[in-house]
Amino acid sequence: MxxxxxxxxxxxxxxxxxxxxxxxxxxxxxxxxxxxxxxxxxxxxxxxxxxxxxxxxxxxxxxxxxxxxxxxxxxxxxxxxxxxxxxxxxxxxxxxxxxxxxxxxxxxxxxxxxxxxxxxxxxxxxxxxxxxxxxxxxxxxxxxxxxxxxxxxxxxxxxxxxxxxxxxxxxxxxxxxxxxxxxxxxxxxxxxxNIYGPRQNPAGDYAAVIPLWFAALVRGQSPVIYGDGGSSRDFCxxxxxxxxxxxxxxxxxxxxxxxxGSGKATTLVELFAAVRQAAASVSPALETVTPRHQPSRAGDIRHSLADITRARQELGFVPTIALQQGLLAMADALGIRQDRPRA
Ligand SMILES: NC(=O)c1ccc[n+]([C@@H]2O[C@H](COP(=O)([O-])OP(=O)(O)OC[C@H]3O[C@@H](n4cnc5c(N)ncnc54)[C@H](O)[C@@H]3O)[C@@H](O)[C@H]2O)c1
Missing domain, CATH: 3.40.50.720 (NAD(P)-binding Rossmann-like Domain)
Structure with missing residues (x-):
């Protein structure tokens, strides 16, 4: 990568x-x-x-x-x-x-x-x-x-x-x-x-969503979406x-x-589909996993999206890794197994 x-x-x-x-x-x-x-x-x-x-x-x-x-x-x-x-x-x-x-x-x-x-x-x-x-x-x-x-x-x-x-x-x-x-x-x-990638710590209740969801899938559990899944983030x-x-x-x-940031908004529902697709490319049985919904948490921000014009113009910053590409690499590295029981 x-x-x-x-x-x-x-x-x-x-x-x-x-x-x-x-x-x-x-x-x-x-x-x-x-x-x-x-x-x-x-x-x-x-x-x-x-x-x-x-x-x-x-x-x-x-x-x-x-x-x-x-x-x-x-x-x-x-x-x-x-x-x-x-x-x-x-x-x-x-x-x-x-x-x-x-x-x-x-x-x-x-x-x-x-x-x-x-x-x-x-x-x-x-x-x-x-x-x-x-x-x-x-x-x-x-x-x-x-x-x-x-x-x-x-x-x-x-x-x-x-x-x-x-x-x-x-x-x-x-x-x-x-x-x-x-x-x-x-x-x-x-x-x-919202920065993501290999080595991001999945431990604890407040871990970032992507490592948390991959960790749940590795354990054979369904990832949790807090709220209706319509919240959006800019994943980079x-x-x-x-x-x-x-x-x-x-x-x-x-x-x-x-x-x-990436300059692109992704809702949690879209993110779930992307994480599941990445995981299923390594372990096809995960294609049918569904999320569990829980009430949204106090202090959660509804939407977040970066305008990266200034970084592009003054630093020459151009994000090059599409979300699906980054997620696929993470799923590959985790070697998600398909023989785990599902919670
Ligand atoms: N990961 C994200 O999505 C994100 C988003 C916005 C900002 N940030 C910022 O980026 C930076 C890196 O975050 P990260 O996600 O890699 O987190 P991280 O927890 O993996 O890294 C933070 C590091 O700082 C060290 N540290 C903490 N307190 C220290 C202290 N008092 N003295 C010396 N070392 C100390 C920790 O041991 C850890 O290795 C942080 O400043 C964070 O606030 C991260």
């Missing part, structure tokens, strides 16, 4: 020293692995709170194949300013992914969210400034838009976060802008929409997000906020 030639074209002969925070997480591990495969030097930083040793092992395997001596990892916490300072030494570009990454968890534990997602972010910014880092690209979120009705979401719309998580991401963007204006640190905020493959980050790290005039 990786498109090394596309990323290689973006990079050309450039060699940077990248810090990837959250490198043991879903998106961070893909970023670190892709950069190593492209001949870059990468440092990972993660406290392994939601990230896994298995993800880190995947990065280390990549380093052993393509990047001997070009990868080091710091197990540490971004809430500690000293850890952030140590991690910045010699770094030219930061791709900041580390965060408590969940809206529902932030509603249960707002102070924990603030500590990791606001204070931790400020620690990273300040350490980057002191170390003379050239650019920091950070993972923001479509959660900053809240539940305003107008679609698609454009960067110029007012933000209206409805959770500590969304508020933290919005505050991050403001701090990033302030550090650009006050200190000349180049900062880019990428508002990710993690390989496209890797490309967006590399572009944002290197594009000469990249600055400010960019939506990163």
């Amino acid at each position: 990786q498109r090394p030639e596309v990323l290689q074209n973006i990079l050309g002969p450039r060699r940077e020293r990248w810090l990837v925070t959250g490198a043991a997480g879903f998106i961070g591990s893909h970023l670190a692995g892709a950069l190593l495969a492209l001949g870059q030097t990468v440092r990972g930083l993660d406290n392994l709170s939601t990230g896994t040793l298995a993800n880190l092992e995947a990065v280390r395997l990549q380093a052993a194949q393509d990047g001997v001596g070009r990868f080091d990892f710091i197990k540490g916490d971004i809430r500690d300013p000293g850890v952030c300072r140590d991690a910045m030494s010699g770094i030219s570009v930061v791709l900041h992914q580390a965060a408590l990454p969940s809206v529902p968890v932030s509603l249960k534990a707002p102070l924990e969210c603030h500590a990791a997602n606001v204070t931790g972010f400020c620690n990273i910014l300040e350490a980057a400034r002191l170390a003379g880092v050239r650019r920091i690209v950070h993972a923001s979120s479509s959660a900053v838009y809240g539940d305003a009705a107008s679609l698609p979401k454009v960067e110029t719309m007012p933000v209206a976060p409805r959770s500590p998580y969304g508020l933290a991401k919005s505050v991050n963007e403001q701090y990033a802008s302030l550090y650009r204006e006050c200190f000349g640190l180049e900062t880019v905020s990428l508002r990710y929409f 493959h993690v390989d496209d997000v890797v490309a967006a980050n590399v572009l944002a790290g290197l594009a000469a005039h990249a600055s400010g906020v960019y939506n990163i």
Whole structure:
């Protein structure tokens, strides 16, 4: 699924020293692995709170194949300013992914969210400034838009976060802008929409819908749709997000906020059909699986869709992986079995 030639074209002969925070997480591990495969030097930083040793092992395997001596990892916490300072030494570009990454968890534990997602972010910014880092690209979120009705979401719309998580991401963007204006640190905020792909954690009640549904199918259970299935999301493959980050790290005039999504809306009913089709291509018996419906959950946003014009025009970002293609690759990798009993 990786498109090394596309990323290689973006990079050309450039060699940077990248810090990837959250490198043991879903998106961070893909970023670190892709950069190593492209001949870059990468440092990972993660406290392994939601990230896994298995993800880190995947990065280390990549380093052993393509990047001997070009990868080091710091197990540490971004809430500690000293850890952030140590991690910045010699770094030219930061791709900041580390965060408590969940809206529902932030509603249960707002102070924990603030500590990791606001204070931790400020620690990273300040350490980057002191170390003379050239650019920091950070993972923001479509959660900053809240539940305003107008679609698609454009960067110029007012933000209206409805959770500590969304508020933290919005505050991050403001701090990033302030550090650009006050200190000349180049900062880019990428508002990710619904990112999916291999290694996304299916565990827990609040896992993202695609890994959750595949995990249910692997267990022989029917996936759950909360609500009537008419809610829609913008699903973007993690390989496209890797490309967006590399572009944002290197594009000469990249600055400010960019939506990163596919630019296409998919309802949950349509997603279910697509996931089932992908699963059935590996395991034909799954063709007849039906979803279970449960009441919608508090705080769920009805519709979400990115306008990616700005990212296309200023970064050259073009999503290349169609949803069905990405889902097929996931089903293949999971090797969904057809001999499991159905719940
Ligand atoms: N996955 C999505 O659909 C999505 C959408 C919008 C925004 N984002 C953002 O993208 C980033 C990456 O998300 P992900 O889906 O890969 O989640 P993830 O949980 O897989 O990755 C987050 C990583 O950050 C690490 N981390 C958390 N707190 C830390 C701390 N205090 N110190 C050091 N490391 C810490 C975790 O251990 C984990 O490895 C997050 O900032 C998230 O908010 C993700």
